[in-house]
Amino acid sequence: MVHYSDEEMIAGLTAGSESALSSLYKSYFPMILNFIQNNSGSYDEAKDVYQEAVILFYEKVREGRLELSCRIKTYLYSVCRRLWLKRLSEKSRYSGGIEDSEKFIAIENEEKAEEDYENNFIHMKAAVDQLGEPCKSIIQDFYIHELSMEEIADKFGYTSSDNAKNQKYKCLQRLKKLFFNKAR
Amino acid sequence: MTDTEKYEQIEKYLKGFMDSGEKISFEEKMKADPQFALEVQEHQKITDGLQSMGKRSTLKNKLDSIHAEMELKKLKKPASGIRRFLNVDSPVFAVAASLALLLAITAFLLTDHVSNKQTSNYQELSSKVIDLEQDQKSLKIQLKEKKKSPEVLPEKFRGTAFAISQDGYLITSYHIIKGARSIYIENGKSRFKADLVYADKDMAVLKINDSTFSSFKGLPYSVKPKSTELGENVFTLGYPREDIVYGEGSVSASTGYEGDTISFQVSVPVNPGNSGGPLFDSEGNVIGLIMAKHSQSDATAFALRSSYIMQALKKATDEKPIAVNKKNSIRYLKRSEQLKKIRDYVFVVKAYN
Numbered sequence: 001m002v003h004y005s006d007e008e009m010i011a012g013l014t015a016g017s018e019s020a021l022s023s024l025y026k027s028y029f030p031m032i033l034n035f036i037q038n039n040s041g042s043y044d045e046a047k048d049v050y051q052e053a054v055i056l057f058y059e060k061v062r063e064g065r066l067e068l069s070c071r072i073k074t075y076l077y078s079v080c081r082r083l084w085l086k087r088l089s090e091k092s093r094y095s096g097g098i099e100d101s102e103k104f105i106a107i108e109n110e111e112k113a114e115e116d117y118e119n120n121f122i123h124m125k126a127a128v129d130q131l132g133e134p135c136k137s138i139i140q141d142f143y144i145h146e147l148s149m150e151e152i153a154d155k156f157g158y159t160s161s162d163n164a165k166n167q168k169y170k171c172l173q174r175l176k177k178l179f180f181n182k183a184r
Numbered sequence: 185m186t187d188t189e190k191y192e193q194i195e196k197y198l199k200g201f202m203d204s205g206e207k208i209s210f211e212e213k214m215k216a217d218p219q220f221a222l223e224v225q226e227h228q229k230i231t232d233g234l235q236s237m238g239k240r241s242t243l244k245n246k247l248d249s250i251h252a253e254m255e256l257k258k259l260k261k262p263a264s265g266i267r268r269f270l271n272v273d274s275p276v277f278a279v280a281a282s283l284a285l286l287l288a289i290t291a292f293l294l295t296d297h298v299s300n301k302q303t304s305n306y307q308e309l310s311s312k313v314i315d316l317e318q319d320q321k322s323l324k325i326q327l328k329e330k331k332k333s334p335e336v337l338p339e340k341f342r343g344t345a346f347a348i349s350q351d352g353y354l355i356t357s358y359h360i361i362k363g364a365r366s367i368y369i370e371n372g373k374s375r376f377k378a379d380l381v382y383a384d385k386d387m388a389v390l391k392i393n394d395s396t397f398s399s400f401k402g403l404p405y406s407v408k409p410k411s412t413e414l415g416e417n418v419f420t421l422g423y424p425r426e427d428i429v430y431g432e433g434s435v436s437a438s439t440g441y442e443g444d445t446i447s448f449q450v451s452v453p454v455n456p457g458n459s460g461g462p463l464f465d466s467e468g469n470v471i472g473l474i475m476a477k478h479s480q481s482d483a484t485a486f487a488l489r490s491s492y493i494m495q496a497l498k499k500a501t502d503e504k505p506i507a508v509n510k511k512n513s514i515r516y517l518k519r520s521e522q523l524k525k526i527r528d529y530v531f532v533v534k535a536y537n
Contacts, residue, residue, distance in 0.1 A: 018246070022250045022253070025247060025250045025254070026250065026254045029254065047251065051247050051248075054247060055240060055243055055244065059239075120233060120236075121233075121236065121237065121240070124230075124233040124234065124236075128234075128237070132443075133439060133443060136445065140234075143234035143235060143238065144234060144235070145238070146238075155411040156411075157411070157413075165188060165192075169187060169191045172191065172230065173187070175230060176227075179229075179230060179233070180226060
């Protein structure tokens with residue numbers, strides 16, 4: 001495993017380096033695992049929380065939205081800590097005390113922006129889920145898995161890619177209705 | 185202009201595929217018609233949102249495979265002094281362990297394994313084998329290994345795996361071998377050690393790592409990324425028990441559990457141990473991987489699509505791409521003859537801790 005300094009890591013992640021992402025992930029998981037398990041969490045919960053934090057961190061770096069004023073280690077720990085606190089309070093397992101093994105920073109001022117960002121995701125996912133079949137699959141196949149219209153026509157049994165295209169746009173209309181009605 | 189033509193235009197504009205003339209007149213149209221401009225905006229929001237969803241889902245998959253790699257490396261940590269002294273990795277020890285395992289298997293429990301998916305109707309199909317610790321102690325071997333791995337699996341799991349390339353690549357279900365220290369594949373004819381090479385969702389790619397293996401020449405089935413048709417006849421081979429079991433049925437739905445699009449539903453009878461096994465069409469092409477069954481019905485199972493498998497295989501290695509077998513030599517044989525050829529390439533997969 002290549003060892004990166006924080007600056008090299010950010011540069012690598014920004015450039016989309018898989019090796020940087022892999023190194024980042026493997027470097028800090030043990031610390032988070034330790035933290036979560038010491039605060040009444042399981043291995044799987046640690047993995048979940050950690051991945052959520054890495055995803056948030058990675059997306060911020062890639063989109064140039066990251067303002068890092070501390071070490072990556074501290075940042076990830078702080079995000080995980082906040083996520084875990086939220087989960088604990090939802091589970092009402094929160095006894096009021098959290099055992100910290102690392103320094104952390106307050107990231108409350110970022111919370112609102114992040115919440116909005118996340119809400120968009122949740123709305124989109126909910127709208128897509130509500131689509132039902134075959135729309136959900138068609139939309140996902142075209143816009144997410146990036147299948148071609150021919151492949152989609154073949155997969156769903158449409159006689160031509162034009163028919164598939166028409167169906168796709170009908171589905172998109174439905175999705176728009178679902179998504180924008182929710183947000184309004 | 186029909187709706188379809190309108191959307192095609194909007195997408196062309198948003199993707200930047202319009203030439204400057206087209207672009208100018210399109211933008212004028214937006215200025216003149218605020219309703220239309222809103223439509224364009226909404227379309228962009230939706231497509232951007234879908235793309236972000238897709239990116240995140242890809243990222244999550246990447247993280248899962250990094251995690252799997254990490255777990256695997258942890259388990260492969262060099263042996264402590266005592267382990268080396270006792271020559272635990274020697275063939276003699278392996279034989280002794282196999283004998284102990286055989287004893288345990290005669291009394292193993294086909295218990296249901298509650299999956300982490302935590303959906304009550306979805307049941308993964310790996311069978312648990314009785315903890316070997318008692319037998320190991322009776323062999324008077326104390327393995328004082330300091331386990332740094334966070335997840336300790338006292339149980340061993342078992343399922344099915346099948347070959348997909350001549351040079352020793354196989355496919356199975358990830359949940360069977362997750363966290364295993366060592367993996368072995370076995371059928372009536374042979375037993376090989378295998379390594380986990382790649383995992384994606386619940387699919388795992390194994391490669392044989394055993395000096396007694398030469399090749400899977402004569403692999404008779406191909407992996408076909410074709411779409412499945414409702415009502416199509418299908419069959420499976422697997423190891424829900426020590427002996428190979430044949431099951432047949434048809435494609436009952438084109439989506440999997442709760443509308444999952446990368447899997448589909450079949451009416452083949454399956455049991456714990458069938459996980460990771462191949463699903464064939466009537467010609468003997470692999471069209472899916474058996475993943476799970478509906479917990480309230482033994483004859484409702486879910487298979488991961490071969491198109492998904494093929495996509496995942498492309499990402500499985502950094503170096504030479506896996507040469508998935510494309511030749512089908514059993515297309516016109518009758519079923520019992522097909523099975524005779526196929527069964528040599530379908531194995532029990534055993535995960536040891």
